[in-house]
Amino acid sequence: MNSDIDPLYDKTTKCLLCDHKFHTKKVRSRFSLARSMETDFFTEYIHDTNGKNINPLLYYVNVCPSCGYSYSDEANTYFLSGTKEAIMEKITTHWKGQDYFCDVRNKKVAIDSYKLAILAGSIKKERPIVMAGLHMRLSWIYRTLEMTEEETRFKGYALEQYEKSYFQGDFQNSSMSAIRLSYLIGELHRQFGNFQKASQFFSKIIHIKQPMKDRLFIELARDQWYDMAKVNRAKKV
Numbered sequence: 109m110n111s112d113i114d115p116l117y118d119k120t121t122k123c124l125l126c127d128h129k130f131h132t133k134k135v136r137s138r139f140s141l142a143r144s145m146e147t148d149f150f151t152e153y154i155h156d157t158n159g160k161n162i163n164p165l166l167y168y169v170n171v172c173p174s175c176g177y178s179y180s181d182e183a184n185t186y187f188l189s190g191t192k193e194a195i196m197e198k199i200t201t202h203w204k205g206q207d208y209f210c211d212v213r214n215k216k217v218a219i220d221s222y223k224l225a226i227l228a229g230s231i232k233k234e235r236p237i238v239m240a241g242l243h244m245r246l247s248w249i250y251r252t253l254e255m256t257e258e259e260t261r262f263k264g265y266a267l268e269q270y271e272k273s274y275f276q277g278d279f280q281n282s283s284m285s286a287i288r289l290s291y292l293i294g295e296l297h298r299q300f301g302n303f304q305k306a307s308q309f310f311s312k313i314i315h316i317k318q319p320m321k322d323r324l325f326i327e328l329a330r331d332q333w334y335d336m337a338k339v340n341r342a343k344k345v
């Protein structure tokens with residue numbers, strides 16, 4: 109690969125809240141090559157080991173330097189009545205025009221960007237699937253820092269939001285399919301030791317006659333379900 113190419117590029121975007129046009133860094137897709145993926149979709153990237161901070165996780169949130177409104181590309185462009193004013197009052201009035209979020213980010217800056225987006229999203233009453241995506245990714249950043257307590261805390265919030273999304277159905281307008289979401293909720297319950305709940309969600313999908321698109325998740329659910337069943341049987345012996 110040509111080492112002269114900057115893995116990051118400036119994406120021009122327009123703030124959903126104040127219409128200010130700004131640049132924010134994104135990772136070129138050719139540099140987003142996965143080395144490995146864990147059972148909850150946490151992905152390690154091949155080019156993340158050379159200190160260049162080109163993990164796409166760091167650049168998921170857009171932070172408007174003008175008003176401070178922070179959001180992922182999944183955010184709803186529509187604001188419920190009164191929520192724009194509420195964000196301006198709670199965020200913009202305290203905003204000091206920080207523009208370093210638009211530059212190369214380290215993990216500390218990325219964490220702050222997620223916290224801003226979570227705050228703005230909760231004021232805006234953003235869809236649960238969007239809030240879940242923010243909490244899950246923040247939890248992954250803490251995992252890379254081996255900050256287990258924070259990782260677990262935000263993973264717990266992600267699980268709550270994923271379940272809310274599953275029952276409300278708002279994921280249907282996102283890139284998340286019902287099968288993938290059921291698997292992920294099951295897997296997060298399994299990681300928290302809630303085996304009964306995990307089984308409930310895995311068993312929703314393990315008997316599905318497989319559409320090719322989501323076969324991976326059905327197979328993962330089967331693997332985890334059988335592993336849990338094995339552990340259960342061993343406990344009873």
Ligand SMILES: [Zn+2]
Binds near residue numbers: 124127128176
């Ligand atoms: Zn703005």
